[in-house]
Amino acid sequence: TVVGLCLERGPGMVTAVLAAWLAGAAYLPLDPAYPPARLAFMAADAGIAALVSDGEAGRALAGQLGEAVRAAGLDDPVVAAAVAAHPVMVPAAGAVPPGRLAYVIYTSGSTGTPKGVQVSHQNLANFLASMAARPGLAARDALLAVTTLGFDIAALELALPLATGARLVLASQETARSAPLLGAEISRHGATVMQATPATWQALVDDGWAGAPGLRALCGGEALPAALAQALLGRVAGLWNMYGPTETTIWSACRQLAPGEPVTLGTPVAATRLHVVDRAMRPVPPGVPGELLIGGAGVARGYRQRPALTAERFTADPFAGDGARLYRTGDLARWNTSGTLEYLGRIDDQLKIRGFRVEPGEVEAALAAHPRIRQAVAAFRGHGTGAGLAAWLVPADPAAGLPDASELRAFLQGQLPEFMIPGVFTELAALPLTPNGKVDRAALPAPDGQRPDLAGAYVPPATPAQELLAGIWAQVLGVERVGVHDNFFDLGGHSLLATRVMSRVREVLGAEVPLA
Numbered sequence: 001t002v003v004g005l006c007l008e009r010g011p012g013m014v015t016a017v018l019a020a021w022l023a024g025a026a027y028l029p030l031d032p033a034y035p036p037a038r039l040a041f042m043a044a045d046a047g048i049a050a051l052v053s054d055g056e057a058g059r060a061l062a063g064q065l066g067e068a069v070r071a072a073g074l075d076d077p078v079v080a081a082a083v084a085a086h087p088v089m090v091p092a093a094g095a096v097p098p099g100r101l102a103y104v105i106y107t108s109g110s111t112g113t114p115k116g117v118q119v120s121h122q123n124l125a126n127f128l129a130s131m132a133a134r135p136g137l138a139a140r141d142a143l144l145a146v147t148t149l150g151f152d153i154a155a156l157e158l159a160l161p162l163a164t165g166a167r168l169v170l171a172s173q174e175t176a177r178s179a180p181l182l183g184a185e186i187s188r189h190g191a192t193v194m195q196a197t198p199a200t201w202q203a204l205v206d207d208g209w210a211g212a213p214g215l216r217a218l219c220g221g222e223a224l225p226a227a228l229a230q231a232l233l234g235r236v237a238g239l240w241n242m243y244g245p246t247e248t249t250i251w252s253a254c255r256q257l258a259p260g261e262p263v264t265l266g267t268p269v270a271a272t273r274l275h276v277v278d279r280a281m282r283p284v285p286p287g288v289p290g291e292l293l294i295g296g297a298g299v300a301r302g303y304r305q306r307p308a309l310t311a312e313r314f315t316a317d318p319f320a321g322d323g324a325r326l327y328r329t330g331d332l333a334r335w336n337t338s339g340t341l342e343y344l345g346r347i348d349d350q351l352k353i354r355g356f357r358v359e360p361g362e363v364e365a366a367l368a369a370h371p372r373i374r375q376a377v378a379a380f381r382g383h384g385t386g387a388g389l390a391a392w393l394v395p396a397d398p399a400a401g402l403p404d405a406s407e408l409r410a411f412l413q414g415q416l417p418e419f420m421i422p423g424v425f426t427e428l429a430a431l432p433l434t435p436n437g438k439v440d441r442a443a444l445p446a447p448d449g450q451r452p453d454l455a456g457a458y459v460p461p462a463t464p465a466q467e468l469l470a471g472i473w474a475q476v477l478g479v480e481r482v483g484v485h486d487n488f489f490d491l492g493g494h495s496l497l498a499t500r501v502m503s504r505v506r507e508v509l510g511a512e513v514p515l516a
Contacts, residue, residue: 002046002104004069005149006030006039006053006061009173012074013149014158016052021121022089025050026101028116031150032057034417038114040064046104046116046304098122104304105152107246107357108420110350112365116304117152123249124155126297130270131156132164135216135240135254137193139165144191146176146200151355152246153221157195166193176200178515179207179499180506186212195242197221197355199496202228207503211235218242220251221355223343224263233259241266243343246357247313247327248272249298253341265333265341271297274341275319275326276333283319284334289344292333293326295319300327349441351380353389354496356419363389363422366415372396372403375431378422379441388494390447391422394431402427405452406490423492425452451481454490458483465509472504 003020005027007013020027028046030039032055039061043051051062054074062071072079102124106114137143137160145157145168161168169189175181183204186194195218205228217232220242232239243265244252253274255266268274273295276284284290295317302310317324332344351358360378367376375394395402402408405425412421424447432443451458461467461484470482477491488498495515502513 001025001049002028002101004028004030004043004046004048004051004053004061006032006051006055006058007074007149008032008055009148009170009176011170012054014162014168014170016074017149017158018162019052021096021102024096024100026103026118028104028106029149029154030061031148031417033148034150035414036060036064037414038417042106042114042116043069045106045113096121098125101301103155105150105246108359108362110359110361112362114362115306115309117246118301118304119152119246119249120301123298123300124159126271127249127251127269128156128160128163130272131160131251133270135193135218135238135256137161137164137166141192142167142169142190143193143195144169144171144186144189146171146182146194146196148173148176151221152250153195153355156250174515177495177499179203179209179503180512183207183209186215191215192237193218195220198224198228199354201232203496203499205231205235206500209235213237216240218254220244222352226263229257229263230259233257243341244269244298245294245327245329245331247300248294248296248329249300252294252298255340262342264336265343267340268296269298273319276335276341281318286335286337289332289334291347292329292331292341294329295324295326299325349379351389353380353419354494356417358389358420363391363416363420366412367391367393367408369415370403370408370411372400377431377439377441377444379444381424381447388423388492389420390424390426392426392428392431392444394428398429402453404454406454406456406487409490418494423494451479451483451486452491454486456483456485459485468508469505472501472508476500476504 003025005016017027028048043065048069050070052072098121100121102119102121104116104118106116109115143161143166147154147157171185175185192214193216198219201219215236216238217236218240224241239257240254241257241263242251242254244250252272253265253268255264275293276290277293278284278290302314313328314325317326330346330348332347334342336342349360363378364376367373372395373393374396377392378389381390393402408425409421426447432440434440461470466484473482476497477493479491498515505511505513
């Protein structure tokens with residue numbers, strides 16, 4: 001049985017994860033911030049038998065799913081009373097077989113719909129045992145959890161402290177998104193371990209965070225820039241670079257970094273095998289790039305209800321000879337002479353945005369569904385914290401052109417989570433093509449810094465305070481000008497850029513502005 005969890009961050013979320021496991025079920029995280037249509041698709045595709053929820057998004061989803069799915073709202077007084085009256089249950093150890101599913105988690109899909117990765121208790125238990133040893137977690141530690149449940153690395157944050165006797169500190173959603181609040185939370189709770197994406201660590205550094213001398217920082221989800229690594233090394237007790245795809249259970253390799261040394265992926269976690277191969281699946285020597293394949297105890301069961309895709313990405317392990325499987329990551333890597341792994345990029349168009357995997361094909365399919373768009377291409381643009389997704393669009397009617405950015409964003413918000421919505425839309429008469437007829441992504445023009453076409457007309461700043469704020473927005477967003485009625489998100493903003501605005505406002509105007 002799969003149980004859907006559509007819950008706000010809080011103790012109830014942790015309880016629900018444990019309850020699903022102790023009942024012998026797997027959990028499916030359903031982020032309340034996702035569009036209702038996407039949540040309904042994930043719930044139906046995973047075939048959930050029950051839904052545990054709270055808040056408005058949870059109630060709406062329960063209504064969409066109907067009577068076929070048993071629903072329990074934790075904020076329902078009747079449910080709360082029943083829970084309070086129920087005796088505490090302590091299931092016998094070993095009641096759940098190791099091969100049973102622990103969770104199903106959805107990632108972006110290249111065919112236009114997300115796909116569910118199925119991870120077993122055996123996968124997760126091996127991973128947790130490895131993490132407890134390296135980077136290490138013990139009963140004396142306090143781990144500050146900042147990641148949404150819909151991101152697979154949250155399983156480390158919730159389960160590892162409970163498995164090792166460490167203290168679990170669950171940061172609120174508001175705290176996790178605000179660099180000043182997050183920095184204060186680290187100090188207030190005496191956190192000794194925190195795991196986050198480079199984007200979150202960069203936001204702390206940009207905000208002027210002084211650091212925490214007793215904190216071990218785990219950084220993963222996307223490539224760790226060398227400059228950020230050096231900045232963090234001067235602020236924390238230890239910095240670990242973590243690497244791994246969802247399909248091989250969170251992290252598959254890690255390395256503790258030292259000042260002045262290059263950023264590498266390190267060596268495999270326990271019971272994990274890493275192979276760098278050429279197109280014929282032959283191992284390549286050190287220094288030679290190739291595709292990274294991962295085998296061992298972390299390899300997941302496959303994609304839920306996607307047998308063809310599972311067969312394509314999860315292949316027989318020719319190096320083991322025992323019927324085991326390998327996962328083809330699509331990552332380009334190489335072994336260096338010191339025996340550690342270096343990440344070199346992707347062999348396809350897949351992106352990582354704020355730690356989340358994004359298949360451009362899914363974004364392009366959503367854009368192409370708009371009646372005024374004939375063709376769409378999505379790709380990454382920019383550098384650092386301000387980098388994000390951009391889209392190049394060919395209108396269905398050249399005379400009518402494209403809808404304004406406000407309309408395009410509103411259209412996409414009904415289908416895609418916030419991190420998958422492009423910040424910039426560029427109109428093209430035709431997409432550039434390679435000689436073999438494929439889209440030439442390298443030839444796409446750079447998005448300019450002009451203010452995009454919005455639903456409202458441009459109104460210039462009229463007061464000194466407006467001019468200062470418009471200047472801060474323009475600097476953070478990388479646009480030429482900002483009007484007093486412009487919407488931050490329609491100009492390409494997102495939550496992490498909003499934290500940069502907060503920092504600049506504090507620096508320039510001496511005012512504290514909450515993220516909300």
